[in-house]
Amino acid sequence: MKRVGMRVRAKLFRGLGDLSRLRVLEALRDGPLSAGEIVTRxxxxQPNASMHLACLAECGLVTWERQGRFVHYEIADKRVMKLLDQAEDLxxxxxxxxxxxxxxxxxxxxGQRVPGKRR
Structure with missing residues (x-):
């Protein structure tokens, strides 16, 4: 089995470690949604959701399709939600x-000082 480097794995988990992106993925759990529906859920x-959707799409975790005036997003691969479900179990x-x-x-x-960290 081909292995992916540690740096790429770390980037995946950093991306999934963002609360807003996790909210977007959870909103998409049950199927495709328009950008407006994602904002509501x-x-x-809207600008923040768009930024996170673009990030998720660029990384291949979410796909999108234009339907008339609206863009609908969905999870690109069922393994994304499987990974989040396994994390929940852990x-x-x-x-x-x-x-x-x-x-x-x-x-x-x-500009904020982190306790215990030297400048």
């Missing part, structure tokens, strides 16, 4: 530990 602004066991882990804190905003 996720609570994201999180049922280790989720509280991950949530409490100080190393997985939310990244600091620009």
């Amino acid at each position: 996720t609570g994201l602004s 999180l049922l066991q280790v989720g509280p530990l991950i949530d409490a882990c100080p190393r997985y804190r939310r990244p600091a905003r620009a």
Whole structure:
């Protein structure tokens, strides 16, 4: 079996590690949606949703099709949701530990000092 490099794997998980992109993928779980429906279901602004949809499409995780005036998006491969489902199963066991882990804190905003990190 051909293996993918660690760097590419890390990029996949970084991409899936974004809360907004996870919301978009969850919204698409049950089938294709228009961009407007994704905005409604996720609570994201239209520009923000479009940015994340473009990212997911460029990475091959989501596909899109123009239908008249609307663009409909869907999960490109059922393995994307299978991966998220397996992560959910794992999180049922280790989720509280991950949530409490100080190393997985939310990244600091620009100009904000991270405790314990030297400048």
